[in-house]
Amino acid sequence: MKATTGERLHMHSRTVEQPDRVGVILEVRGEDGNPPYLVRFDDGHERLVYPGTDCEVEGHPAGA
Numbered sequence: 001m002k003a004t005t006g007e008r009l010h011m012h013s014r015t016v017e018q019p020d021r022v023g024v025i026l027e028v029r030g031e032d033g034n035p036p037y038l039v040r041f042d043d044g045h046e047r048l049v050y051p052g053t054d055c056e057v058e059g060h061p062a063g064a
Contacts, residue, residue, distance in 0.1 A: 001051055002033035008058040009039050009051060025057075 003009070003025050011021040023041035029048075030036060040046045049055075 001035060001055070001057060003028055003035075003037055003057045004033060006060050009037060009049065010056050010058055011049075011051070012054045012056075014054060 005025055005028060007025050009023055009025055011023075013020050021041050023039040025037045026040055026046065027038035028034075029038065035050045036048050037051070038046060039049050051057075
């Protein structure tokens with residue numbers, strides 16, 4: 001997985017009752033766009049993420 005600052009990380013929920021989590025990648029700390037990523041989620045929390053197979057990187061939002 002490769003990402004750049006400003007892209008969105010979409011973490012798909014593993015359980016029916018839990019919503020997906022989506023956040024903006026603030027920092028790419030790995031080399032050449034590789035993880036880990038510092039992500040600010042839509043609820044305002046920031047976390048260092050090593051994405052797994054339940055995650056996908058979405059491009060920059062339109063107009064950004």
